[in-house]
Amino acid sequence: MRERDLIWRISEILGGVENDDCALIEAGERYLVATTDMLHRQTDFPEIMNPWQMGWMSVAVNLSDIAAMGAEPAGLLMAVGLPQEADLYFIDELFSGFRDCAAYYGTRILGGDTDSHQELTVTGTALGFVEKDLALRRRGARIGDLLCTTGSLGGAGGGLYAWQQGWLESSFIEKLLEPEPRLAEGRALAKSGAVTAMMDNSDGLALSLSDLAAVSRVGFLVYEERLPLAEGLAEMVGREMAVEMAFCAGGDFELVFTVRREALEAARLACELTVIGEAVEEGIWVEQAGKWRQLEARGYEHRIGG
Template identity: 50%
Template sequence: MESIPVSEVGERPLIGLLTRIFNKSSNPYVAVGPGSDDCAVLEMQGDEYLVITTDMLHRKTDFPIQMTGWQIGWMSAAVNLSDIASMGASPIGFLSAIGLPKDTDVSFVEDIAHGMADCAKACGTSVIGGDIDTHDELTITGTALGIVPRHELLARKGARIGDKVCVTGFAGSAGAALHAIENNISVPDRLLKELLEPYPRVAEARELARSGLVTSMMDTSDGLALSLYDLADLNQVGFLIYESKLPIHDDIREHVTTDPHELTDLALYTGGDFELLFTASPDILNQVFPTFNLSIIGEVVEQSAGMLIERNDGSNSSINRKGYLQLGN
């Protein structure tokens, strides 16, 4: 095979390549295997599925220099527990393998452990094991497990034309916080926490799963636009998103930018929010979810319509396929 650097292939094509290799093996316990969703889904006795996910984070690319050890630990757990939530599941355990530079202070490692434990506890579970080793760069690989009733499992596939497109929380908050850090813009701590201490939407996911109204779901950690494209490709549909409905936090307008196009770009193209993006039956309009912030931002349309955003002035323009990627340019 011709020698090609992974940076030229890109994250998603490389995942596709590996998925084709891994899926050649048959495993009777696998209900959802490699490449299909945010988590692998395994058969269990009874009426529940076991869902499992793993993610790797690095000091240089994933942890802003401002992050404390506690925040690094929290983030390492949050990215995995958010994937569990995206399947509508309840977390039942978190494991972590930590690669540490030899000169790392023990107190810093303790802070990381406390952050992991606190995030797991906030999501109704605990750290149940892991491994440590030396490494040139701080590297943390987390693995989360969850369970979900079979009839409540939510997946990326299932969106239908006419469904509403919804998100929890706000869009672009983590990206705005990162922009503020990189440009020395003073913003409230509550906005910085959106980047440094993302909160997995486990409780919201369970409520949505129990509602029976959700047809597809994933989290927005790679950005809203890229997540929309992932759902569109898998479901062979298009999306019409309303610019006026994008939920943008007032702190962004007050402290970061008031330019409408910049606000929309932050909402669409920056990652790290860890909110839930989902499609749902139009009946979602009549359902009240008093415990969390939910916005209906668009609708599922024919694939031939493409990926569109209806601007505030009534014009339509295409949403670009871009967001946060771990490999590539």
């Protein structure tokens, strides 16, 4: 079963679970935002990754969800299942990665848990706060809104490709191994008042658009020529594969969001962005040279159960 299908199924069983990057909990004039992410050695950490980078990524993936809500991080709890072969060097480096990523983004590790597992398993829980009138959700996009992204796309996919080719000096590999969540951008966009819906694209742009469309009950049209491909990516893999990586590779940790047309300038003042399309009535479409094609919802996604 696809991970997203399972998530929707569980949401129906539990009832009242919103499909956002974080849960929102009443906390006076603000919301407490909470998110959790589980990472496994075999499926989530590339073989080339060192333990410090594993620690960094484990924190970064959770902070990216905080960023997508327009919130400020308040701290993280890290639960770690360690395999028998983990020595003190591995443990020291892993936890140093936790600490360093949290500190870089102005927060800290509050506590957690340790246990013994067959493979390295890290579950991070990030907490943050956002004013109630500034919280950004996946729902809220309206037909005619502009579709935007921060940063560049496809860089992490390029890193995976470079590693598989043995090009270990490629600048793309750092993008894959040390992701940078867009906390400052998320906060600034929330304060701009221009954004109608937002999430991160850690699983790939195509899946993110599918998620936004489902919750907001709209469709999207993406203009292929406007995609901000990572610098040098098309030269390395060719234009066609670079576009595929931008849509489906995952690992970029940018913010994908919709903006009211009349508020675009306010969004531009908040952070650097690229307008890549617009919200339409239904479907997920890509326009290239005047022709439209439907975009399949593919990306980085676990398969779970039967």
